[in-house]
Amino acid sequence: MIGGGRIGEALIAGLVEAGFAPKDLVVAEKSPTRAAEIAKEFGVATRSIADSVEGADVIVVAVKPSDVDAVVTQIAAGEIDGEQEQIIVSLAAGIPTSRFEPKLPAGMAVVRVMPNTPMLVGEAMSVMSPGRHARPEHLDVVRKILGTVGKVAEVPESQIDAVTAVSGSGPAYFFLVAEAMIDAAVGLGLTRATATELVNQTMTGAAAMLDRSGETPTELRAAVTSPGGTTAAAVSELERNGLRAAFLDALDAAKKRSVDLGRAHE
Ligand SMILES: NC(=O)C1=CN([C@@H]2O[C@H](COP(=O)(O)OP(=O)(O)OC[C@H]3O[C@@H](n4cnc5c(N)ncnc54)[C@H](O)[C@@H]3O)[C@@H](O)[C@H]2O)C=CC1
């Protein structure tokens, strides 16, 4: 694992929680303080990039998009070998697999993945796209690893910027809605503690219904909305204030930003 920041930590935490042996995980993290925190928390070894990549089955790149090029150069300078079937998994938003491939040994498999932070609790939505040398058996390995920390889907790389806007950034939209509901509840006179408890459990319960009821969001919403009732009054205000348009614009902006991140760091 190269980069032990928020998403790197989430994957390590998820893998350890899922029963991966810490001795099979090695982290290369630039910040010594951060490296020490990760080593202490999860009992994993921390090494330089060169030492981490040698003999690794899977090399996960979990640094910011702007740091990817420097990291790939360091990986390429290490003891890696396309014939060992080592797999590079990039979690970096926006960076295409074609930016990795020319710098690596010929034929080395690169898989681009967009995960999300619910990985921390084993509920990730991870979406993978194969680079030009990634074969089904490489994808099976990546699917197996990511499958220990949540659900895994596959799309062609042409769709992964859209995926980034939906499931990669998606948890933040959800938390923002929770924050907004809590603030509104405080505005109605509830204490912040009560408001937070009510909103958190409402979100948790609603998410469980999405997961388990087999019904669509539209059906579930209809079941809460009594004719002429309170929900209809609230939903009509959300629509009047442009909730749908806001999401259209927001996801479009996230997708464009993902494309731009790839271009900005060329
Ligand atoms: N945070 C999220 O929800 C998601 C993030 N991502 C992607 O994951 C990547 C990492 O994001 P975050 O974890 O949020 O960022 P972060 O800034 O928390 O973590 C990046 C880590 O990489 C380390 N680093 C930088 N250069 C390094 C180098 N040369 N060698 C070793 N370590 C190095 C930094 O010290 C830092 O700890 C980004 O590319 C982002 O697009 C993808 C999906 C979701």
Ligand SMILES: O=C(O)[C@@H]1CCC=N1
């Ligand atoms: O905000 C970002 O750029 C990253 C990618 C998806 C979620 N976090």
